[in-house]
Amino acid sequence: MATQIFAMNCSPLQVLLTVREAPTPYKFNGAGPGSTPAWIAVPSDSQIPWGGSNPGQGELGFGMNPCVLDDGQTATGFNVEIPTGILPTTSVQLYLFYEPPSSASGDGTVGYLVLNDGLPVGGNITAFAV
DSSP states (O other): OOOEEEEEEOSSSOEEEEETTOSSOEEEOOOOTTOSSTTOOEEBSSOOOEEETSOOTTOEESEEEEEEEEOSSOEEEEEEEEOGGGOSOSEEEEEEEEEOOSSTTSOOEEEEEEEETTEEEEEEOGGGOO
């Protein structure tokens, strides 16, 4: 069975995610003001393909995946690392967390969690640590 990617935006803002310099970003709507809870995760408008050990443009795969998250005003670069030791895998879940910059000239803050078949296997949320 092929691996499926389920990517979710946990931010209330609409964002665009570019994976591996793809010409077309993946669009994620934000949770609406009437959503309960307000941070409910929202899936992408289209599924991100899985590239396994040799990911191409627009695909997520094992190792470092260069990404850019754009909120319409600020584009923030970051890497999503998917560990190679999660085989076999049929479902990878990627949860994105975003906080816009505090000033117009700053960078936003991006964090993420990676789950393999529902079990946490990686991520980076250190920028949000208190």
